[in-house]
Amino acid sequence: MPARIKILNEKVVSHIAAGEVIERPVSVVKELVENSIDAGASKIFIDVAEGGKKLIRVEDDGSGMEPSDAELAFLRHSTSKIDTLRDLEAISSLGFRGEALASIAAVSKVTMVTKTQDGAGTGVLVEGGKVRHVKEAAANKGTVITVKDLFYNTPARRKYLKTTRTELAKITDLVTRWALIYPEIFFRLTHNGTEVINAPKTNNPLDTIVHIYGKELVKDMLPVEYYDPDIGIHGFISKPAVTRKTRSHISFYVNSRYVVSNLLSSALKDGYHNLIMKKNFPVAVLNLKIDPRKIDVNVHPTKLEIRFEDDSGAHKAVIGAVEETLKKHSLIPDIGKAEIEKPSLMAFETGGGAIVVRQPAAPVIEARRQVDIETFEPKPERERQQEITQKSSTLPRMSLIGQILDTYIVAQSGEDILLIDQHAAHERVLFERLQGAGMRDKKNRQNLLAPMTLELTPGQKRFVSANMDMLDELGFRLEHFGGNTYLVTAMPVTLGDIGDAGTVSEIIDELTTLGTTKRGEELLEKAAAIVACHSAIRGGDVLSPTQMQELLASLYGTTNVYSCPHGRPTILSITKSELEKRFKRK
Ligand code: ADP
Ligand code: MG
16 A cells, blocks of 8 residues: 655645756656655656657556545645654655655646556646546556656746757666666666667666676676665775766765765765876765665755765765775786777787776686785895785785886786886885875985085975975975075985985975965875875886885785876786787687
């Protein structure tokens, strides 16, 4: 038996976020589909014509309505989902305002046919807000609502509708978001009779991702399962090498409600730290389970925004979920599966095109977690200590083969050939060393026997005097000597022999530019990346086998071994099967 529809009392109504919800076709689709989901449907078919401007039809096999409810449903503030103010504080359904059907019916021509399991079928026709007919109708269990000629009676609003393509794109995007989170519901979307989305019901959320994003992407998705006392997070995130240029592939849900939240998407990005390049975005489908009393969905009539009682708790949970997930998996991108800008190019041809790695190795290297420290030569005490604590590294064991092009270290790991970018890798090691607790450690500071003098521009001077603490944290000590002259009496140890006045002044220059946009922790992190970049061995430096082995060994001590501080990959792999394929052995 479906719950009966009632009209909300004034008091409750006055607490509901007011405002118009029907702005464009996608708003109609949103409200109708939410109703179908709330009605427990296992199948929701959406057909639209001309981007929904001409027709929107939503059919479900949910609870349906009794004849008496069918008419009430179109009245304002009529709902079966909440009753009292207290209900408003813990909303567990997608709808609760009781306004959607009324608002839709006011600006279009609506027909509805509905039937409960045991009740009689009912047909209702509403035009411009007026109920024209209610009569018995033959129907299957469920509800079919057809909305024709949206805004036919409000030409001013009709004018603001966009092209068919744009309106359809918005609808497609929304249906995609639902299909991703409700694998137990069969979603189908057609436009002018042509199928746009077909996502049959599955038992496995990954299969749904296949339906929506395709097989290729699924291989690069990592399952997320995270719990803290207040929030559970489930879903999938992409390996860092798999990114998109926009946020379009980021979907957040709170208690299975799709939400748009800067708070959550910035937490997602923070969780990846600098594993992802600037201006790139991961793929993510994440559902936060949280006590409905600790969130407020009654913020905006479209219910796309929500408010958390504890913003920072939600932020922290997402970061934690991402960090934990990334730590569990080996993230070396597989060069063989790399996408190539020009499809005709072989993966190894570099002429004319960068190899764009979007699709890292499919297999999760569970069995190879162990680090083979023995394959490396003895290291200085400090580094050896680091390795010993690195049992948790996901970097597979590897043995050194040599250096190529004076830029890449080649190593073998099981049946994979690994290519390590010596600059990027060294940068990563130094960056983490600079960032680590050791930074405040005197040992990371190298006192200069003969201080260097540095002439600063007025801008640099201002930056230096305002950021003495930050510079000190990195290992620099600068003393004002008079005028524009500063004395450098200590430098980060990572700069070693190469830290001449020229390098230091280049670094100060870059830091000053950075200081105009960044502050605090973020500035420090970026500053560490700059110092690491200047300190690291370069492409073109010839390395001895010992140097190479030391570099490889110290990689095991890093947390984010798979990318440099700027987000470029440090390691790529070529698998045996890829070679066999290329040599046509298979
Ligand atoms: P709300 O969803 O906020 O309750 P609506 O105006 O969207 O308000 O819907 C009014 C009521 O009509 C709902 O509370 C529900 O009882 C009923 N209803 C609407 N659509 C359906 C549907 N597809 N299946 C069953 N009942 C529905
Ligand atoms: Mg509704």
